[in-house]
Amino acid sequence: MNAWNPGGQPPYDPRAGHRPQPGPYAPPPPHGPYPPPPPNGGHPPRIPHPYGPQPYPPHPGPPVPPGPFRRLWLRIGPIHTARRVFKPSRPGIVDDALVARVQKIRTLVGLGAVVWLSVAYKVAQSVGDIADDRLSQSWNSVLMLSVTFPVAVGVLLVLAAPSARRELLRRAGRCFGAIVALVAAVAVFPAAVLSGFVDGRFATSPAMAVVTYGTTVLTFLWVVPFMFWGIGLALVHVFRTADIHETVPPLLAMALVWEMTLVDLFTGAYAGVPGPLRVLLVLGAPVSVTAVGLWELRRLRAHYGIVVRDMLMRQPG
Template identity: 65%
Template sequence: MSNWNPGGQPPFNPQGQPPPPPAGGYPPNAPYPYPPQPNAPYPYPPQPNVPYPYPPYPYLPAAPPGPLTRLWRQIGPVPVARRVFKPSRPGIVQDPVVARMQRIRTLVGLAAVVWMSVTYKIADSARVGDSVGNVASDRLNQSWISVLVLCVTFPAVVGVLLALASASARRELLRRAAKCFGAMVALVAAVFVFPASVLTGFVEGRFATNPVMTVLTYTGILLTFVWVLPFVIAGIGLALLHVFRTADIHETMPPLLAMTLVWEMALIDLFTGAYTGVPAPVRILFMLGAPLSVTAVGLWELRRLRAHHGIGLQGLLMRQGPGQA
């Protein structure tokens, strides 16, 4: 008998039977302090939220960008391309669903065309490296041809709009179209830098006749490949995605011009014999896939603008006044 075993019972029963109850029985259980909760996951009722005993940490604003970051945002090729080729008219409708659909359509179409080109050109070529280079060159040439076709189509469309718009709206229409024309001129001028450098002999160092001209020549070559080339690549992508920021004129202009552009490119591919060596069913599928998909996305975009934002094709002519969309 000890303080640990006041009843004198052994610590365990050799026969495996439970020990007998102590003299007088077990004491009754204390009553529960709270009534039972049938639907509660725990037997205790919900307790009030106790505030955190320590004060919350103060909000620390993000550190301001450094001088290099600010400089990049001002004169970097990609930020400058975004300012030049993205629409920025005050009051313009920005629909994130439409923008996401346009990016998905562009990426899927580009991936499909590149896959087809790589598959058939590498299969028919003995040198894989040359085939990959040819595929990249073809895709770049096709993008540049699309930009040139758009540069020709856009002035024709603006001319038709000027002829159909009211006299009071023509000045406003020209003012909105000025940024679109400026984006076209900027892209064409940037692309013209490369042939001009080759034709004038600037790349070959023809003008490096003294130390000062040598430094200027190599600086110009470095800027051409470090700044102008990324600007051109980003500009071509943004120009095709935003259709030369024609939303500055009206929100319905980008889908209309995009549909016109893809059917023009399909006709160009048909008459120039694009995708030579591709089986006829696959060739028809890829030649009609892009126009049909872009047309479907364009019609859906026009319907969404009319249903969710109240913007229709009748506002394109600005019949209701130059100050309204």
């Protein structure tokens, strides 16, 4: 036994026919304590593509910045301008995606019900008449909201703390600006007709004719999308009154929808629809909007700690 033969085994001489005797420990397996690896490194066998080797997809490079015309369009385009004008943008404002989704679903369901009943009971003669009626009702809602909003701001100024009135007026300034922008966009058409601009009154020479008609076409191509997109955003965001406080839009929406219900009752809306369905049409919108508004106020209080009395900016005590 020595350092080279710790087990005390006799030397192994293959010429003498000696066999090594097993020591106190069994020889280790050829692959250690783990089973031998499967072929191909443990991966499933690769099946060749029936159409030969295929190239790898190209690696996506860095995003390409928009060109100068695209940047100009993003800055002054009608839809992007309408979003900047009619969507609230106060720093720190709460924007709940679930509330916005529920409002859109309620609007689409209500619109679908009105269209179906209008077609089923011949309230409107064609799809164009339905579209004109919905557009007229949307514009009437905008006008009613334009009248209701200053009254609501006046009430807030009376109830708010004196030290907070200047801040309330500053926040309401963008809301008034959105109202003025929408009214001005709609006023472009009658102003162009009454001034004779559309009739070519100022086209006194070939050059002036090109300038006049080119300006008319470009103006209408910009104003029409801005006006339609602005009406939709103004009603969805209630003239961006969330810039004042997050609880103002649901409160104003509930007030507006009940005002429009009174207008429908006095003007005899849905006269050709049977009694029960007419009641459903007249009361469906205010009841659903009120339910969504109350749910939104509750969600603001439960998830964000925002309550109605906070809009008055009074110190507790």
